[in-house]
Amino acid sequence: MKTLYVTDMDGTLLGPDSKLSSRSAAIISELSYQGALVTVATARTPATVVPLISEMHTTLPAIVMTGAAMWCRDSQRYLNVKYLADDTYRALMDMCHKYGINPFRYTLCDGKSMQVYHNGPMTEGEQAFVDNRLNLGLKNFNIDTPHGLRPDLPGVVFFFAMGECDRIFALADEIRATVNCSVSAYVDIFGKETGLLELFAPGVSKAAAVKQLARDINADRIVAFGDNLNDIPMMQAADVAVAVGNALDQVKAIASCVIDTNATDAVARFIATDFASTQ
16 A cells, blocks of 8 residues: 655644654654655745755655645755736735735745745744744845835745734635635644734645645555644545644544654654554
8 A cells, every 4th residue: 555644844743842853854764765655744935844854865745835836855846836826916915914914925936946025014023934034045035125015026826924813813714705815824833822824826735735746646545644723634635634742622633543742753653653554
């Protein structure tokens, strides 16, 4: 039986320190060399995914930006990119401004380097978000540049915004009701008072990307791991949905099983046991 193992990163595969442990990296690398088909599905871009999993050998592309694209680690290029339409981009900008949200807009024009635009005042959290991601080789921030104000900003892949939970979730609900796009809104695992919002082209989701990858490799079975609300669709699309012990109660409620927390290499250990049982 050919199984596709797909794991979320933050709060799931990564430890509480937001790093991949050497033990998890070693277990998954060895399993990959044995033929296990393991990948990650994350809201992150390759700029942070690549260094985080650099010690972990895998053979499949990573699902990045919540499924808006995949990243081929061998060729160092984006695959299957889903872009926002110009009219959708303008509608989303209007909606964000209505709620006093200044979103980050991620663009991709050459298939390899990503440009991120932000215009307007930044909160302390937004500034920290930028500061923690400066000088990354695969992503460049453009803060308050005139180009970022273009109504037809080219190559927009997705919006990212953060703010008070009530405001973020209210904005998400109104966008769902009025704009034809994919919306992902969830609570930040690093600060429960902060809501995170991601906006994509219609049909984009971790679930859709996972199912597409499973078809591409002719997988018979999908095992998915998660901890947060944005992982639920992917887990519901899987044959086996695995929640880590630190997952939200809503995630545990839809899971096939609950394993140890992300502080214990639980995902890697589960894959090892499951892969051995299918050989």
